[in-house]
Amino acid sequence: MTDSVISLPIRILVLLLLLVIVAPLAVPMLMAFSDTPFLTFPPQGFTLRWFERVLFGPEAQTSFLFSLQLAFLATITALLLGVPAAAALVRYEFRGRSAIIGLMLSPVIVPLIVTGVALLQMFSSLGWGDTLTQLVIGHAVVCLPYVVRSVTASFVLVNRDLEDAAAVMGAPPHKVLTKIVWPQVRPGILAGAVFSFVVSFDDYPISMWLADGRHFPIPLYLHGLLERSIDPSIAAISTLVILFALLLVVVIEKVFGISIARLAT
Amino acid sequence: MTSMNRRTFGKLALGTASLLAAPTILTRNAWAQGKEIQVGIWGGAQGEYVRSSIVPQFEADFGCTVITEEGFTLANVEKMRATRSNPQFSVMFIDDVAIPIARDEGLIAELPLDQMPASEMLFDRFNFGGYGTGLAISVASLFHNTSVTPPDSYGDLWDPKWAGKIKLVSPKNTPSVFFLIVAAALKTGKPFSEAQYEIGNAFDKVAELKPNVLNIFDNGPVAVGEVAQGQADIGFLELSKYVYPYTAQGAPVTMSFPKEGSFAGNNSQVLVKDGPNQDLAVAFMNRMLESDVQKAFSEFALTAPPVAGIEFSEEASKYMVYPDTAMDSAGLFTPDWEFVNANRAAWTEELNGIFSV
Numbered sequence: 001m002t003d004s005v006i007s008l009p010i011r012i013l014v015l016l017l018l019l020v021i022v023a024p025l026a027v028p029m030l031m032a033f034s035d036t037p038f039l040t041f042p043p044q045g046f047t048l049r050w051f052e053r054v055l056f057g058p059e060a061q062t063s064f065l066f067s068l069q070l071a072f073l074a075t076i077t078a079l080l081l082g083v084p085a086a087a088a089l090v091r092y093e094f095r096g097r098s099a100i101i102g103l104m105l106s107p108v109i110v111p112l113i114v115t116g117v118a119l120l121q122m123f124s125s126l127g128w129g130d131t132l133t134q135l136v137i138g139h140a141v142v143c144l145p146y147v148v149r150s151v152t153a154s155f156v157l158v159n160r161d162l163e164d165a166a167a168v169m170g171a172p173p174h175k176v177l178t179k180i181v182w183p184q185v186r187p188g189i190l191a192g193a194v195f196s197f198v199v200s201f202d203d204y205p206i207s208m209w210l211a212d213g214r215h216f217p218i219p220l221y222l223h224g225l226l227e228r229s230i231d232p233s234i235a236a237i238s239t240l241v242i243l244f245a246l247l248l249v250v251v252i253e254k255v256f257g258i259s260i261a262r263l264a265t
Numbered sequence: 266m267t268s269m270n271r272r273t274f275g276k277l278a279l280g281t282a283s284l285l286a287a288p289t290i291l292t293r294n295a296w297a298q299g300k301e302i303q304v305g306i307w308g309g310a311q312g313e314y315v316r317s318s319i320v321p322q323f324e325a326d327f328g329c330t331v332i333t334e335e336g337f338t339l340a341n342v343e344k345m346r347a348t349r350s351n352p353q354f355s356v357m358f359i360d361d362v363a364i365p366i367a368r369d370e371g372l373i374a375e376l377p378l379d380q381m382p383a384s385e386m387l388f389d390r391f392n393f394g395g396y397g398t399g400l401a402i403s404v405a406s407l408f409h410n411t412s413v414t415p416p417d418s419y420g421d422l423w424d425p426k427w428a429g430k431i432k433l434v435s436p437k438n439t440p441s442v443f444f445l446i447v448a449a450a451l452k453t454g455k456p457f458s459e460a461q462y463e464i465g466n467a468f469d470k471v472a473e474l475k476p477n478v479l480n481i482f483d484n485g486p487v488a489v490g491e492v493a494q495g496q497a498d499i500g501f502l503e504l505s506k507y508v509y510p511y512t513a514q515g516a517p518v519t520m521s522f523p524k525e526g527s528f529a530g531n532n533s534q535v536l537v538k539d540g541p542n543q544d545l546a547v548a549f550m551n552r553m554l555e556s557d558v559q560k561a562f563s564e565f566a567l568t569a570p571p572v573a574g575i576e577f578s579e580e581a582s583k584y585m586v587y588p589d590t591a592m593d594s595a596g597l598f599t600p601d602w603e604f605v606n607a608n609r610a611a612w613t614e615e616l617n618g619i620f621s622v
Binding site: 037039040041121124129212220227231 | 333334344484515
């Protein structure tokens with residue numbers, strides 16, 4: 001559909017909807033510039049010192065970098081488990097297939113706070129003391145459904161005739177995989193990876209149970225800041241997180257050449 | 266040259282004193298070298314101070330490692346439950362409300378107070394049956410925007426002139442129990458100590474407040490900020506540790522203390538039963554009670570210490586009720602938590618029924 005066929009009322013409606021969605025994000029972004037020692041809206045005065053405090057504060061930096069590391073590891077783990085699982089679920093009929101699908105998607109259904117305490121109990125019973133490993137496993141568990149769903153959808157849409165044709169023409173299996181299958185499932189895998197990364201990066205309920213002082217993801221840091229901080233630092237760090245999410249979208253579009261609209265579908 | 270604020274001074278004083286004593290301490294504490302404990306602390310300003318000042322100094326003095334994990338009372342109790350078969354925590358910070366629960370479930374151990382010399386200065390009221398000690402005492406009462414004249418009595422808040430101007434604490438938060446005791450006291454005309462046992466008959470009084478309630482809050486600092494911004498006139502009610510940091514920074518919000526009295530919010534520490542390195546855990550708990558630590562901790566978080574014999578500056582004293590005689594004069598009341606815990610689920614259900622949309 002081109003711009004010329006979108007009517008004016010629809011354009012206005014879309015604009016209003018976008019405003020409703022974006023307006024709540026604008027509030028903390030504006031508060032972050034307030035030159036008062038406490039949060040206030042509308043902002044009073046103008047300062048960048050809250051951004052300076054957050055950007056150069058070692059705790060915020062450490063938590064932010066740790067969250068990036070954790071989200072990366074959890075995403076890799078979820079992809080390693082989720083992509084083969086999705087392929088198998090689409091291409092093979094076997095006993096217990098429905099149960100496995102249900103099991104893999106269960107973290108989306110069960111409240112995460114319950115999943116978190118159950119994981120803590122399990123790790124404690126097993127005597128696993130390594131916090132990073134616990135967190136990566138915990139996050140991978142909640143990321144897995146997003147990978148499986150999006151990759152499954154891609155595999156369903158793969159044209160099997162092309163694979164057969166390539167094989168008949170003498171292409172070895174690894175060539176079929178890289179030249180025929182991969183281009184078709186790549187958007188789904190990337191979409192799963194993006195969702196997985198964002199879910200892990202934003203996660204609070206799992207981290208609340210499994211994190212400790214040395215492994216302290218940014219959502220926990222933000223929550224703690226909200227409890228103790230009365231100045232606009234919290235608004236500044238919220239602004240940075242919003243900008244980071246926008247940057248992520250731009251990178252995906254520009255570097256990988258995949259639009260967010262396509263990821264969403 | 267920049268001015269030194271009270272928090273910086275507190276950290277500096279604690280650090281300097283410890284540095285001077287370092288060689289002696291390291292020899293004396295050789296038994297703790299290389300040991301590690303995990304401590305469940307609170308979030309907020311208190312957690313920040315424990316993490317950034319008390320723990321590093323303790324680690325330096327004992328040559329040990331202390332891993333802190335921020336949480337809140339109910340989550341910390343749940344963590345003890347979840348790890349009961351193989352305890353990971355050695356010390357846990359919880360509010361006094363949860364001590365009877367943790368004790369009855371066998372999650373915590375009786376304290377070896379004879380190995381905690383700093384406990385000699387502990388006020389009796391903050392030795393919770395030998396299963397925990399107080400760490401920081403806040404006052405729970407009303408908070409209001411400074412442009413508003415607060416009521417002299419809690420009963421005035423039921424007046425229609427406060428319609429839609431009150432933020433009420435959520436049933437999820439401990440101060441909601443204080444609110445119920447206030448309602449029962451107003452209905453029965455009895456003091457808090459007797460009224461707490463008649464909460465079950467006071468929900469009609471609770472319901473009468475509904476027209477005056479703007480909304481329910483479950484995050485104290487956020488609610489205090491909203492009252493400071495004038496979104497509501499008064500908050501009913503919250504702990505001073507969440508209010509006074511705003512007041513001290515010049516925000517237009519402060520606390521008031523109605524004639525019926527106020528409540529004590531007792532942040533406490535407990536020893537996890539069968540937790541790793543119990544000797545080091547006890548040493549850490551002792552450290553938390555030492556006078557110089559308590560003085561700096563209290564001045565940072567604007568709470569009162571549970572131990573006697575600490576002198577505070579006039580500025581810090583404005584924000585705390587100390588010592589124990591002052592707590593008595595202020596009418597600070599601590600509920601019968603065993604009775605409260607036995608009934609709280611039913612009360613929460615009643616409150617949810619009244620204030621749900």
